[in-house]
Amino acid sequence: MSKPKSVWEEFFADKRSGGHRSSSEEFISREAREKLFHLDGGKTLLDFGCGAGELLVYYALEYERLVGTDFSASMLDEAGKRIRKRKSENIALILADDKTVWEKLDSSFDRITAAGVIQYLTDEEVDTFVYNSSRHLNKGGKIVLFDLLDPRLYPLWKIGFFSRDFGYWKIFRKIG
Template sequence: MEVESRKKMKKTHMGPKNTWEGFFKDKTHGGHRYSSEEFLAMEAREKLFHLDGGKTLLDFGCGSAELLTYYAPEYDQLLGVDFSPSMLGEASKRISQRKCNNIDLILADHETLWENLDSNFDRITAAGVIQYLTFQEIDDFIAKASEYLSTDGKIVFFDILDPRLYPLWKLGVFAPNAGLLKALYRVGCDFQSSILSALKNRPRNIYGFTHNPYKIQKIANKHDLEMRYIQSMYYEYKYHAIMGRVPEL
């Protein structure tokens, strides 16, 4: 099934406004550690635990719906959003194959998404996406998401790059065969990749920006949300940010 024909799917008018849109426009799979269904199912179970209920869910940056289809049995209605037409094409196929009739799709980015919404959500989530936004864009996203969040709803950002652990992961510290020579080799490869990417004016890798959890927490508090962060179970160098409204006294 083609993306344009998916039931209730909406499309916003938007051209490539940044390098990340260009980077992902032809991609068809997300950046999961493993692509096997067994791993995706385990990753989804961890994320469902932290989502902790709700009946409606918005998944920003849903990609090819690898996790979204595992969320589907736990929710009444789900909305997947991505700015990559090719990703949504794969998402539409996967949703149809798995007969997830409670999922709709929207082609939009972090700015154009909100003009297409006409209801609130119990959970607004993004997995492996926030690293492509600046702190100002994250601030704007949380502000808008709060307007479409149910009274007892949660905003959950999964798998944010931790600036304290990401450099160690790049050096191979968490790898089974970690060592000095391996670390030096990785440094050399990363340097070469950075130079080539700069010459071609493109992102040097799929990973994006690192974001200090305390800065995310400060943004959340600014919008009257409490936040706690939790280490990712399947990615040593990432964490989850779970946000909810501050209880009234």
């Protein structure tokens, strides 16, 4: 087995769910509606870093053709299950990262989005991602980036430090 390229690849290597604040369908549905508002139309969408496809299946209701990409095979496996369960036949999945995705695409898009992903890239990688994205946009297309978190805060967020019902005892129980 080859060594992961980055700490994030190692972290997400066996993950099976996205990093949403809540995994309830009600929450994911609301989050998707909000993001769809900002995506504001188009017929084709590339969801870079689609993870387990939680948002992707909601986007599928609004777009004719979607491509979801992620570098985590386990996340794409979950996305595939979710897509089959929802019978979302307008979604294709690609195993790729920010460097390899562009050579695996055979078309351009009206919208390119990334939710909760960009913070894992260096400033130079973000610049390259935006440049490459712009080369894969249809005329009038948009790049929409969501949920830009400081990755140093991610562990605190994951254990509930920023939640409404924050409590030190809850965090200690979660850690322990």
